[in-house]
Amino acid sequence: MNPGLLAMLLAPVVAMAQTAATPPAATPHSATSGQAQPAASPLSVRVYTNAQLHLTFAYLAELVPRDAKLAVPAERRVIYGEDTTPDSDYAKLPGCSTTLLSVGTESPAAGAHPATATPVASVTLFDVDVGCLPPKAFRNKKAMDEVLMRLVVQGTTFLGMMPIEQPLFYSIQDHRVRFAAAQGTPASTNGLQTAGDQLIAVAATALNGHVVCWIIEADDLPLFNRLLASPVDFGGGAPRPLFPTQFSGSE
DSSP: HHHHHHHHHHHHOOOOSSOOOOOOOOOGGGGGEEEEEOOOSSSSSSEEEETTEEEEEEEEETEEEOOGGGGHHHHHHHHHHOOOOOOOGGGGOOEEEEEEEEEEEEOOOOOTTTTTOOEEEEEEEEEEGGGSOOOOGGGGGGHHHHHHHHHHHHOOOOOOEEEEEEEEEETTTTTEEEEEEEEEBBTTTTTTTSSEEEEEEEEEEEEEEEEEEEEEEEEEHHHHHHTTTTTEEOOSSOOOOOOOOEEOOOO
8 A cells, every 4th residue: 555645544634624625636546545635625515414323414515316226236235246137137135235315417418519518426325234245344453344345345346447546554543444435437237338437435334233335336437536535424523534545646
């Protein structure tokens, strides 16, 4: 792991600033963890709260609600790993997730030129059914760490994507969070690369007898960083960024 990134993750996360810094422009494939910087706070947010989980999550106000069914393939990939069957066949797998939040940017206008199109992004927050997890995970920290590791790796490992960094552990208000990210051009189930450049991250943590996961996707590095900076509060103090550093671009 890059020493600069490790130092950032081990250092205390500074309280969220009121004004966000503007990240440098970069293309998705130039993302690197080699020069991590403190995460910037989003300027305008909407807030999701869940009293049962004691969870508050503030996400960018430009993201609007989307059909929860759109999140199912990514949720199933996190839980089961990459599946080579068509997305429609995911319905045949046992339901092991409950979508808590599914938001994204507005769909681009038909025929929009790539150079002028608005960046596309989505955020999915879901709860993993405890019946689909090893019972010992909630009794043993090491077993839970292994579960979280498997979830974030599976969620970011699929055709056309390459890891940005090895999976990482860090803490948010004494809750251990596992994080992984990847970048590339996702391939379809027949092996053809049909989508544009993408960035994806998965964060997972055990929370009040549950395991919750975030899936962050974007086709633009500055927007990806803004999403990762979204404040999270587990009821244990001041909100902290979902991921405490930003990825920088490289030539």
